[in-house]
Amino acid sequence: MTQANGQDVAADEREGLIHDWNEESTSGFGKIQLDDETLRDGLQSPSALDPDLDTKIELIHLMDQLGIDTANVGLPGAGDRARDHILGLAREMKGLNITPNVACRTMLADIEPAAEIQQKIGAPVEVCAFIGSSPIRFYTENWEVEKMVQLSSEAVAFAVKEDMPVMFVTEDTTRANPDTLRALYGAAIDAGAKRLCVCDTCGHASPTGVRSLIKFVKSIAEEKGADVGIDWHGHRDRGLGLINALVAIEAGATRIHGTALGVGERAGNTEMDLLLVNLALTDWIERDLTALGAYVQKAADAIGVPFPDNYPVFGKDAFETATGVHAAAVVKAFRKGDAWLADRVYSGVPAGMFGLEQKILVGPMSGKSNVAWVLEKNGLEATDDAVKRVLEVAKGSKHNLSDAEVVAAANR
Numbered sequence: 001m002t003q004a005n006g007q008d009v010a011a012d013e014r015e016g017l018i019h020d021w022n023e024e025s026t027s028g029f030g031k032i033q034l035d036d037e038t039l040r041d042g043l044q045s046p047s048a049l050d051p052d053l054d055t056k057i058e059l060i061h062l063m064d065q066l067g068i069d070t071a072n073v074g075l076p077g078a079g080d081r082a083r084d085h086i087l088g089l090a091r092e093m094k095g096l097n098i099t100p101n102v103a104c105r106t107m108l109a110d111i112e113p114a115a116e117i118q119q120k121i122g123a124p125v126e127v128c129a130f131i132g133s134s135p136i137r138f139y140t141e142n143w144e145v146e147k148m149v150q151l152s153s154e155a156v157a158f159a160v161k162e163d164m165p166v167m168f169v170t171e172d173t174t175r176a177n178p179d180t181l182r183a184l185y186g187a188a189i190d191a192g193a194k195r196l197c198v199c200d201t202c203g204h205a206s207p208t209g210v211r212s213l214i215k216f217v218k219s220i221a222e223e224k225g226a227d228v229g230i231d232w233h234g235h236r237d238r239g240l241g242l243i244n245a246l247v248a249i250e251a252g253a254t255r256i257h258g259t260a261l262g263v264g265e266r267a268g269n270t271e272m273d274l275l276l277v278n279l280a281l282t283d284w285i286e287r288d289l290t291a292l293g294a295y296v297q298k299a300a301d302a303i304g305v306p307f308p309d310n311y312p313v314f315g316k317d318a319f320e321t322a323t324g325v326h327a328a329a330v331v332k333a334f335r336k337g338d339a340w341l342a343d344r345v346y347s348g349v350p351a352g353m354f355g356l357e358q359k360i361l362v363g364p365m366s367g368k369s370n371v372a373w374v375l376e377k378n379g380l381e382a383t384d385d386a387v388k389r390v391l392e393v394a395k396g397s398k399h400n401l402s403d404a405e406v407v408a409a410a411n412r
Helices: 011-017 053-065 080-093 108-121 135-141 145-161 178-191 207-224 241-251 272-281 292-303 324-335 368-377 384-395 403-410
Strands: 002-004 007-009 033-036 070-072 099-105 126-132 166-171 195-200 229-234 255-258
Touching (some): 033 229, 033 272, 053 292, 080 099, 108 126, 108 145, 126 135, 126 145, 126 195, 145 178, 195 207, 207 229, 207 241, 272 292
Parallel strands (some): 033 255, 070 099, 126 166, 166 195, 195 229
16 A cells, blocks of 8 residues: 555555556467567668677577567578577577577578587577568569478478477568468478468568468468467568567467567567567566566667667656656656556556656756756755746756756756
8 A cells, every 4th residue: 555645545446547448358368478589680680780699698688587488599591600609599598498599491501500509509499490482572583382382391391300399481471372371381380390480571461461361370270280389470661560469469379579679670570678568568478577678778789779769668758758737747646655656647658667767857848846856856945936947947948957957057
């Protein structure tokens, strides 16, 4: 309980303070697994830097701390540096809960080095064997479906023979013909693949398309009588990466891919951090996410892709307000001594859930309550004259004032 105006505010009374129209249900859901693609697809961003191994290891530990199940740690076919990093990361992950996976073309030249890495570390390395599937890609590459089916079957069978878990990936699934998908996925299942990955490689899909496609792929597995997991790998070219990932879960996908801050090729991927935020807020997962801010900041620093001030939850502006009416409500909640209330009265996301806090600023649209709060926070008495002096400066400013500027104005 929290004391407010001399009254105890019980936890059960708080429920009535927010009418929630978001009727989310976990009915029929199993465990939602997550695959972090920051160190593979994320590094394919044209703006991204490829961090050193030690920095990648730091990121892996943060992923593990957040309960992320697996991470794609690179492409074995990309050269010696890539293979050295994959080996180092896979060795590090032996002592963690998070497990490694690698992206391989459906070619033995890619899968063989992955098998060698697995042998060296003595622990499973999942192979994500990918091949194009859309007619536009087939036409451009002069591919034939029969040949692609053969390559897929041979690649999966080789990895299975090497005792490697296999996820079979169809690139550009969201623009592929049903018959082609049935042939490719069917061959992969017959060869021993344990997971099927549905890819929105070009960010083409709408939520309706995601729902239809996941159900279709599930039906292929059911026709085969196969117990396989279904992955969703989405891009955000249309800005739909996050919502498509949530729809994929509702439709039956059991593992979702994402990257820190949504970094990735072109416009990027589903934002792993915002996916975790939304899964937690809908009660689809339950875990400590206070390290999520450290994860996104480490990724931004390591990859060299800064995120904007207004980025949801983790941007500088996410929990700051200087607008008079809005800030006044937050201040009133703080003055009640109720952190729960202050974290929600003007925020759809509780900052404290992610190790953050609400902040009151003073600027051109501020009122007396903003100024009084900031002055008191800095150990000054909020007299009428002091508040007036600060507001005179704030109203003539083009920007929000720093605490130091507020103090200086009050002491003029």
